[in-house]
Amino acid sequence: MNDSIVSRSHLSRRHFLVLAAGVTGGLVVGFRPEAASAAHVGAAPWDGALNGASEVNPWIAIGTDNSVIMRLGQSEMGQGVMTGLPMILAEELQCDWSSIRVEMASGNRNLRENNVYKRLSTGGSGAVRRSREFLQQAGANARERLIAAAAKQWGVAASECEAKSGFVIHAASNRKAPFGALAADAALITLTSEPKIKSPDHYTLIGTSPRRLDTPLKINGSAIYGIDVKVPDMLYAAVKVCPVFGGTLKSFEASKALARRGVVKVMPIPNGIAVVADRFWRAKEALALITLDWDYGEAATVSSAEFRKAYRDALDGKAVNAKKEGDPDAAYANAATHVEALYEAPHLAHAAMEPLNCTAHVTSDRAEIWMGTQNPDAAIQLAAKTLGLPPQSIIVHTTFLGGGFGRRAVNDELAQAVVIAKELDKPVKVLWTREEDMQQDRYRPQAAIRFQAALDKEGKPTVFKAKTAVGSISRSLGWNKVENGVEPSAVEGLANLPYLIPHQSVDCILKNTHVPVMFWRSVGSSQNAFAVESFIDELALAAKADPMAFRRQLLADKPDFLHVLDVLSEKADWSKPMPERSGRGISIHESFGTIVGEVIEASVSKSGEIRVERVVAAVDCGHVVHPDQVKAQIESGIVYGLSAALYGEITVKNGRIEQSNFDSYPVVRQADCPTIEVHLALSGGDKWGGIGEPGTPPVAPALANAVFAATGKRIRSLPMQPALLNSGV
Amino acid sequence: MITISINGANHALDIEPETPLLWVIRDELGLTGTKYGCGIAQCGACTVHIDGVATRSCSVSVGDLGKAKITTIEGLDRKIAGPIETAWIEHDVPQCGYCQSGQIMATAALLASKPAPSDADIASEITNICRCGTYPRVKAAIHRASDILKG
Numbered sequence: 001m002n003d004s005i006v007s008r009s010h011l012s013r014r015h016f017l018v019l020a021a022g023v024t025g026g027l028v029v030g031f032r033p034e035a036a037s038a039a040h041v042g043a044a045p046w047d048g049a050l051n052g053a054s055e056v057n058p059w060i061a062i063g064t065d066n067s068v069i070m071r072l073g074q075s076e077m078g079q080g081v082m083t084g085l086p087m088i089l090a091e092e093l094q095c096d097w098s099s100i101r102v103e104m105a106s107g108n109r110n111l112r113e114n115n116v117y118k119r120l121s122t123g124g125s126g127a128v129r130r131s132r133e134f135l136q137q138a139g140a141n142a143r144e145r146l147i148a149a150a151a152k153q154w155g156v157a158a159s160e161c162e163a164k165s166g167f168v169i170h171a172a173s174n175r176k177a178p179f180g181a182l183a184a185d186a187a188l189i190t191l192t193s194e195p196k197i198k199s200p201d202h203y204t205l206i207g208t209s210p211r212r213l214d215t216p217l218k219i220n221g222s223a224i225y226g227i228d229v230k231v232p233d234m235l236y237a238a239v240k241v242c243p244v245f246g247g248t249l250k251s252f253e254a255s256k257a258l259a260r261r262g263v264v265k266v267m268p269i270p271n272g273i274a275v276v277a278d279r280f281w282r283a284k285e286a287l288a289l290i291t292l293d294w295d296y297g298e299a300a301t302v303s304s305a306e307f308r309k310a311y312r313d314a315l316d317g318k319a320v321n322a323k324k325e326g327d328p329d330a331a332y333a334n335a336a337t338h339v340e341a342l343y344e345a346p347h348l349a350h351a352a353m354e355p356l357n358c359t360a361h362v363t364s365d366r367a368e369i370w371m372g373t374q375n376p377d378a379a380i381q382l383a384a385k386t387l388g389l390p391p392q393s394i395i396v397h398t399t400f401l402g403g404g405f406g407r408r409a410v411n412d413e414l415a416q417a418v419v420i421a422k423e424l425d426k427p428v429k430v431l432w433t434r435e436e437d438m439q440q441d442r443y444r445p446q447a448a449i450r451f452q453a454a455l456d457k458e459g460k461p462t463v464f465k466a467k468t469a470v471g472s473i474s475r476s477l478g479w480n481k482v483e484n485g486v487e488p489s490a491v492e493g494l495a496n497l498p499y500l501i502p503h504q505s506v507d508c509i510l511k512n513t514h515v516p517v518m519f520w521r522s523v524g525s526s527q528n529a530f531a532v533e534s535f536i537d538e539l540a541l542a543a544k545a546d547p548m549a550f551r552r553q554l555l556a557d558k559p560d561f562l563h564v565l566d567v568l569s570e571k572a573d574w575s576k577p578m579p580e581r582s583g584r585g586i587s588i589h590e591s592f593g594t595i596v597g598e599v600i601e602a603s604v605s606k607s608g609e610i611r612v613e614r615v616v617a618a619v620d621c622g623h624v625v626h627p628d629q630v631k632a633q634i635e636s637g638i639v640y641g642l643s644a645a646l647y648g649e650i651t652v653k654n655g656r657i658e659q660s661n662f663d664s665y666p667v668v669r670q671a672d673c674p675t676i677e678v679h680l681a682l683s684g685g686d687k688w689g690g691i692g693e694p695g696t697p698p699v700a701p702a703l704a705n706a707v708f709a710a711t712g713k714r715i716r717s718l719p720m721q722p723a724l725l726n727s728g729v
Numbered sequence: 730m731i732t733i734s735i736n737g738a739n740h741a742l743d744i745e746p747e748t749p750l751l752w753v754i755r756d757e758l759g760l761t762g763t764k765y766g767c768g769i770a771q772c773g774a775c776t777v778h779i780d781g782v783a784t785r786s787c788s789v790s791v792g793d794l795g796k797a798k799i800t801t802i803e804g805l806d807r808k809i810a811g812p813i814e815t816a817w818i819e820h821d822v823p824q825c826g827y828c829q830s831g832q833i834m835a836t837a838a839l840l841a842s843k844p845a846p847s848d849a850d851i852a853s854e855i856t857n858i859c860r861c862g863t864y865p866r867v868k869a870a871i872h873r874a875s876d877i878l879k880g
């Protein structure tokens with residue numbers, strides 16, 4: 001029956017390859033995400049025919065038809081790497097942009113060939129800044145070898161030849177040859193030394209904004225995400241694990257489920273249960289009929305109110321110092337004006353649009369896996385460990401990701417899929433329901449952050465003391481990388497405060513609950529920027545200073561920050577008056593190597609409803625590969641941050657997550673979305689900042705500061721509660 | 730057996746009538762452009778047209794469809810899909826792209842009933858969730874598609 005689905009599928013004709021044997025590496029590597037034709041976006045997706053293609057280096061293979069196959073080492077989860085990273089390669093290769101075809105790099109090959117792709121893990125806003133140089137080098141390497149091949153054929157000096165638009169040209173003899181005619185020879189050439197890569201002033205492609213290569217696939221339903229993978233004879237699994245983290249399944253009664261049509265198997269999995277059926281819907285419905293007897297474990301009675309108190313109380317206890325400058329305690333004691341505040345941030349879910357899923361086919365000696373993962377290297381290792389197989393026998397095909405935001409970094413869904421598929425002689429697709437996805441997330445840590453600051457008689461800040469109590473991500477993941485009780489992500493945004501304040505300290509209390517925590521778009525900066533940039537406005541108020549001018553004064557030695565503020569001040573009409581119950585708020589924050597300043601205009605109704613009208617952002621990421629996609633990522637980070645600031649809150653009752661879907665975990669929609677304007681304020685130089693995350697941290701504080709400007713009420717806890725802003729309160 | 734009409738073709742399916750249309754489209758017919766996002770008609774990733782009306786297919790039972798004509802992203806009339814795709818490409822709307830089939834199906838229905846929608850129309854009619862935050866580009870692209878359709 002499943003065979004017939006495949007054969008009549010519209011998509012099966014589009015060359016989604018299911019490899020029966022372990023043939024990865026070489027020229028035809030695993031799953032190809034149907035890369036679109038670059039120059040003419042309306043054309044049919046690339047069909048994967050690589051007749052006669054020659055691999056020049058691991059990133060670049062060139063066909064006799066002059067198509068340039070580029071292996072993509074970063075996962076495409078919306079941030080545009082499928083376009084931006086090929087641009088970096090093409091900048092040096094000098095191929096024709098329209099000749100480019102993209103396929104995902106093979107994680108298995110990376111393993112077998114000693115990390116040949118260098119960085120397959122996607123995260124930390126690092127796609128460009130962590131792979132630009134080696135991709136440029138790979139492009140230059142291939143170009144020089146193509147030139148060398150042509151020079152040899154023509155009996156001329158390579159130095160007399162140049163590569164341009166997919167040809168090697170020898171102007172003196174008026175000869176030219178297309179890359180496709182040279183690739184086979186180039187593949188055999190070794191360079192005595194690697195060529196020098198271009199400096200930014202010589203870029204011709206980097207810095208332009210060609211249309212995204214994946215757009216045509218994403219507007220007609222043909223892009224294949226993990227959830228869309230079809231493998232012959234595939235079964236589907238629905239899963240449920242203990243709703244209280246740390247709990248276990250004591251027993252279950254599944255006779256009703258087993259009697260349902262299509263159900264193949266009911267099986268326990270770690271901490272839970274899986275139902276395997278011939279259709280996902282049948283598996284999900286059958287799962288609901290199983291009587292489950294859980295041992296909820298030690299956390300069965302805890303709630304978010306207790307967590308909140310515990311994090312607050314922890315601030316009064318012992319902390320580990322993460323930063324100290326000057327003599328903050330003495331300076332604080334002797335200061336003219338003191339300002340203190342406590343800020344709090346809740347757990348947050350990632351809530352990517354595509355619920356977690358993974359398809360696995362496990363046999364006695366190998367496993368083949370299809371999924372949208374941010375980390376195929378880790379996926380291979382996890383599957384190998386779980387199955388007791390050598391990693392070399394694990395094949396992971398990386399599909400498009402329906403959102404990542406950090407959630408798809410650790411492959412929880414894979415761990416389940418291989419356990420289930422191992423018990424079956426057919427491939428199995430495990431799909432989490434939205435409810436499972438939201439209630440079995442690894443969340444943005446809850447935090448409490450206390451500040452104590454002091455100003456001198458002129459209103460100049462002299463002391464800044466921060467203390468945070470927050471969950472440790474490393475400990476939650478079992479990485480045990482926390483040295484001396486400080487985790488860099490816990491204090492990011494606090495320990496790197498950009499402001500000129502002579503006496504500073506940052507103290508850290510890592511405190512975990514039973515709720516698993518992990519990277520959530522912008523990680524520690526997501527809560528710390530809210531706290532610190534709101535508090536800076538509190539200091540400006542105490543100093544009776546304009547928040548923009550106050551920041552400028554404290555950033556006088558940082559020209560990059562000042563430039564961002566210059567652009568922001570002008571573009572956001574900072575000095576223009578706002579109507580009653582409306583306000584403008586500013587924040588500026590550096591994360592992942594990029595400075596982002598945002599000004600938000602918001603109005604607050606008498607009943608306390610916040611309306612975000614306009615967001616203006618100024619961005620300094622040093623250099624840009626694709627300006628329009630940089631803007632798109634900042635827009636994206638702003639909307640993601642707005643959802644969190646306005647609505648985002650994951651709460652725990654009786655040990656379990658209370659929210660289950662988008663009705664109880666609302667997010668910004670079109671009707672709530674403000675006008676967003678993004679301006680580049682680039683400093684250039686050696687700086688290549690990240691872009692996927694830095695748009696998010698400034699949102700909550702800029703909004704809180706706007707709300708203060710509109711109402712005189714200071715929000716110190718997220719999400720923003722309309723009840724607290726009601727003018728009657 | 731249940732017979733349903735999808736993208737102009739009738740399919741006779743041996744399937745439980747309570748099966749949500751979404752899963753029939755995806756798992757029985759293999760049309761995976763229609764996405765599962767929430768299962769409770771909240772997010773709109775599963776939006777299809779039922780007799781031209783944008784509908785969340787996760788919350789419609791296949792047995793209740795009768796002779797209704799279903800259109801998925803794969804079967805959207807080129808006369809409207811073409812201009813929308815052009816506008817979406819011009820504005821580079823999609824990021825992860827997962828919600829975009831639904832955004833486009835909702836847009837196609839909106840433009841069919843309101844060829845020149847206002848910002849307010851878009852805000853009230855396009856309620857699909859996008860976690861990548863493509864809303865400003867979706868809005869701009871809807872206006873652009875409207876202009877293209879008007880010629």
